[in-house]
Amino acid sequence: MAELIKLCATGDVKEESPLQVSPEGYPQLSVWEFEGQYYVVDDMCTHGMAWMSDGYQEGEEIECPFHGGRFGLKTGEPTAFPCVVPIKNYPVTIDDGQVCITKE
Numbered sequence: 001m002a003e004l005i006k007l008c009a010t011g012d013v014k015e016e017s018p019l020q021v022s023p024e025g026y027p028q029l030s031v032w033e034f035e036g037q038y039y040v041v042d043d044m045c046t047h048g049m050a051w052m053s054d055g056y057q058e059g060e061e062i063e064c065p066f067h068g069g070r071f072g073l074k075t076g077e078p079t080a081f082p083c084v085v086p087i088k089n090y091p092v093t094i095d096d097g098q099v100c101i102t103k104e
């Protein structure tokens with residue numbers, strides 16, 4: 001069975017209030033909530049050196065604080081210029097109230 005990496009409790013994250021986490025062996029990740037679902041993406045913008053968790057959330061889209069580029073939380077696909085490279089999105093499992101990703 002795949003090994004789960006616990007990132008945080010579900011209660012630690014609310015819409016428009018993401019959490020940056022640093023699991024061993026991974027880049028900085030951020031955990032987001034939208035309509036009761038949790039999403040995990042690389043926290044570094046693919047356009048430059050900015051943490052997405054310092055930016056904004058509007059529904060299922062997150063906006064970079066530097067140049068306003070956006071990504072969809074569900075797919076990681078860019079949705080607003082200047083972001084053109086997808087941000088890595090990690091499948092999430094909720095286990096006993098914890099937001100987890102599967103160890104790669």
Ligand code: FES
Pocket residue numbers: 045046047048049050064065066067068069070082083
């Ligand atoms: S650094 Fe994120 S849009 Fe430019």
